[in-house]
Amino acid sequence: MIICIGAGPGDVGYLTQRGAQLIREADVVAGFDAVLNVVQSLIPADAQVIGMAYRDQVAQLDEVARLHHAGKRCVVVFMGDIHFSGFQYLERVERACGHPVESLPGISSAQILASRAKVCFDETTFITFHRRGDLDPFKRHLVHVLQDQRNAIVIPCPWDAARSFMPWHIAAYLLENGISPDHPVEVWENLTRGEAEWHGSLLECASHTCSDMSIMLIRTLAPMASQIEAAPVP
Structure with missing residues (x-):
């Protein structure tokens, strides 16, 4: 499984219940560092966390894709709603994985x-x-x-x-x-x-x-x- 989740505008209270559940059940949680900080309290203690910045996002998403293809449950967390301002990032995730991925909208x-x-x-x-x-x-x-x-x-x-x-x-x-x-x-x-x-x-x-x-x-x-x-x- 790999799914992209919109985490809301910055307060974890605006994350959807489904999004929170998927993060709690994930083997791998990835995203830009600022977004990971928003959902930190929901990330399982044994989950692998993959942070990234603009300069290394391609390499880090390649690692997420590798873990996905190895059978890990992977979540990529976006700020806000994926389809408001994160669509190019979604394209990068799909390019790394080599196939379309599921997305869960958030509050923008x-x-x-x-x-x-x-x-x-x-x-x-x-x-x-x-x-x-x-x-x-x-x-x-x-x-x-x-x-x-x-x-x-x-x-x-x-x-x-x-x-x-x-x-x-x-x-x-x-x-x-x-x-x-x-x-x-x-x-x-x-x-x-x-x-x-x-x-x-x-x-x-x-x-x-x-x-x-x-x-x-x-x-x-x-x-x-x-x-x-x-x-x-x-």
């Missing part, structure tokens, strides 16, 4: 943010820049989302100075591409783990710095009116 920071900020996903588009490869198509998509009068929940790209696309970079890019500076913006950090929140305009966000553990909400200037029936007349 985008879902937590939608709850905190009271926005509806029907009226909101989610975009992640936390990925390798060309970001330009996703940047253009974000411009179109706001032009279409939808909210946008955005996960920034932290990594390094040459590639980073953090909230202040995102704001500057949108302003350069004709998006109104008046859009209300919220930046939330460390959701479910001592979170902090910042509120301001898109213009103000262009000079607001924050940590890598951040997620951004850009609200539409034209919120959709309620479509429920009118309240009864007393």
Whole structure:
């Protein structure tokens, strides 16, 4: 068995019961070190733990695949929900194993943010820049989302100075591409783990710095009116 599990936004209390059960029953638990720290209390004492970072993830996943093919019950733990911002990592797991693997979704920071900020996903588009490869198509998509009068929940790209696309970079890019500076913006950090929140305009966000553990909400200037029936007349 090998299964990829979304561990939630950072607090083990947001891990699904099924995910917790699979970790408790695993022979091998693998993932990035920060994610393993979240689920540490659930890992069996006799389980083999395989931590990794961006630089050695390919080699470490090859070792996980070897143990999987040797008959070990292997779990690879992802932060958040696999299909929100971990899809490239899932591809790496499948490449190492040589076949498709099962995945168990988790709660994402985008879902937590939608709850905190009271926005509806029907009226909101989610975009992640936390990925390798060309970001330009996703940047253009974000411009179109706001032009279409939808909210946008955005996960920034932290990594390094040459590639980073953090909230202040995102704001500057949108302003350069004709998006109104008046859009209300919220930046939330460390959701479910001592979170902090910042509120301001898109213009103000262009000079607001924050940590890598951040997620951004850009609200539409034209919120959709309620479509429920009118309240009864007393």
